[in-house]
Amino acid sequence: MAKPPLILVVDDESHIVHVLSVKLQKAGFDVLCAMDGQAALQSALQDTPDLIITDYQMPLLNGSDLCEALLHNEATRSTPVVMLTARSHSISESDAHATNIKAMIGKPFSPREVLKKVHELLGMAPGTEVAKAS
Numbered sequence: 001m002a003k004p005p006l007i008l009v010v011d012d013e014s015h016i017v018h019v020l021s022v023k024l025q026k027a028g029f030d031v032l033c034a035m036d037g038q039a040a041l042q043s044a045l046q047d048t049p050d051l052i053i054t055d056y057q058m059p060l061l062n063g064s065d066l067c068e069a070l071l072h073n074e075a076t077r078s079t080p081v082v083m084l085t086a087r088s089h090s091i092s093e094s095d096a097h098a099t100n101i102k103a104m105i106g107k108p109f110s111p112r113e114v115l116k117k118v119h120e121l122l123g124m125a126p127g128t129e130v131a132k133a134s
Helices: 014-026 035-046 063-071 093-098 111-121
Strands: 008-012 031-033 051-055 079-085 101-107
Touching: 008 014, 008 035, 014 031, 014 079, 031 035, 051 063, 051 111, 063 079, 063 101, 079 111, 093 101, 101 111
Parallel strands: 008 031, 008 051, 051 079, 079 101
Antiparallel strands: none
């Protein structure tokens, strides 16, 4: 049986990381968590997630800088990214495309909306539960 997709969740607000990781795990995904952009980069380079959900505004490396750094590594160059942003922050479409940001979701957000976007970006039907490897 195939291994479940690995999702890296990055946010400096622990409650957001917790809510998203629980939602994703209940849907059958494997989840890694990081509380800042630098820790996220190290995790992504070590574990090569299938998708990254990151906040824009974080300490050490912001979400945009994280995405740019991911482009400089062969293993993470094509990893799709979902960017969570406060309403006051925006990223141009060309910057998003250049850094592999596939979706922007404004805060506050619905965890269900994020899960739907994860399914879409991984080519899975919405609501699909991931079969765990035995």
